[in-house]
Amino acid sequence: MTRSELIAILIEKNPHLQLREATLLVNTVFGGITSSLAAGNRVELRGFGAFSVKEREPRLGRNPKTGEQVQVSKKLVPFFKTGKELHQRLNKAGLA
Known part of the structure; x- marks a missing residue:
């Protein structure tokens, strides 16, 4: 699902919303999640x-073009852990 598809579903389920309002809502939610993560906080949606x-530790990597070893510095990466209800719904739907 893309951001546009999410906005379309939001408008479909809430016909009183205009496209601009739905777009603002979706962007506000994503912006809030992004800002919170950038501040080092955890975001939980029950x-x-x-x-x-x-945090990924620094490691030795390899340049795929040359095969040369390169030092990859430490970096921060986003991580998502599914909630219990989502996990159960996915397994019930036979997607596992």
């Missing part, structure tokens, strides 16, 4: 899952 930031 039943759906939790977003957090994990």
Whole structure:
């Protein structure tokens, strides 16, 4: 699902919303999640899952073109852990 599809579903389920309002709502939610993660906080949506930031340690990598070893510095990466309800719904739907 894309951001546009999410906005379309939001408008479909809430016909009183205009496209600009629905877009603003979706962008506000995503912006809030992003800002919170950037500040080092965890974002939990009960039943759906939790977003957090994990630190990847520096490591030796390889340049795929040359095969040369390169040092990859440490970095922060977003992480998502599914909530219990989402996990159960996915397994019930036979997607596993």
